[in-house]
Amino acid sequence: MTIPILLLRLEGPLQSWGERAHWDYRDSSLFPTKSGIIGMLSCALGYRRDDERLSRICDNTRIAIRADKPGLIMTDYHTVQGPNGVIINAEGKRRPGSGTIVTPRQYLQDASFLVNKQLV
Numbered sequence: 001m002t003i004p005i006l007l008l009r010l011e012g013p014l015q016s017w018g019e020r021a022h023w024d025y026r027d028s029s030l031f032p033t034k035s036g037i038i039g040m041l042s043c044a045l046g047y048r049r050d051d052e053r054l055s056r057i058c059d060n061t062r063i064a065i066r067a068d069k070p071g072l073i074m075t076d077y078h079t080v081q082g083p084n085g086v087i088i089n090a091e092g093k094r095r096p097g098s099g100t101i102v103t104p105r106q107y108l109q110d111a112s113f114l115v116n117k118q119l120v
Contacts, residue, residue: 008037008115014107015071024103028073031065032113034058041117064116071111078103 010032017036019029038058047053080101082088087095095101 004119006041006117008117009112010115011069011112013110014074015111016105016107024101026103026105028106028108030070030073030108031067032115034061034063037063037115037117060119062118064118066114066116067111068114069110069112071108074107074109076105076107078105 015028015032016026017029017031017033018026019033020027035058038054038061042051042054042057080087080103081099082095085099087101089095
């Protein structure tokens with residue numbers, strides 16, 4: 001019996017592997033996350049976020065990650081403004097406060113990873 005294996009080389013000037021994003025703060029893990037890998041592969045297969053095949057892929061997948069070049073964390077000073085100082089939230093309601101919102105974003109600079117994905 002053979003086990004299907006997929007090797008992915010993930011390299012780039014900036015990568016972000018969100019792990020504990022909270023409100024306006026967006027962090028990055030030091031390694032690619034399983035959910036990030038599953039998300040990329042599912043997107044490449046044309047699956048939507050609500051596709052039930054996603055949970056089957058996640059439940060039946062193991063990954064191993066090798067950091068060939070770990071990269072350095074960089075924080076981007078990201079800001080958001082709305083027209084006339086009004087910012088609308090995801091529910092379509094006015095967000096309390098006004099003006100500019102600072103939303104720091106973390107990225108890995110110049111990282112290189114090899115991901116071994118096994119379907120079990």
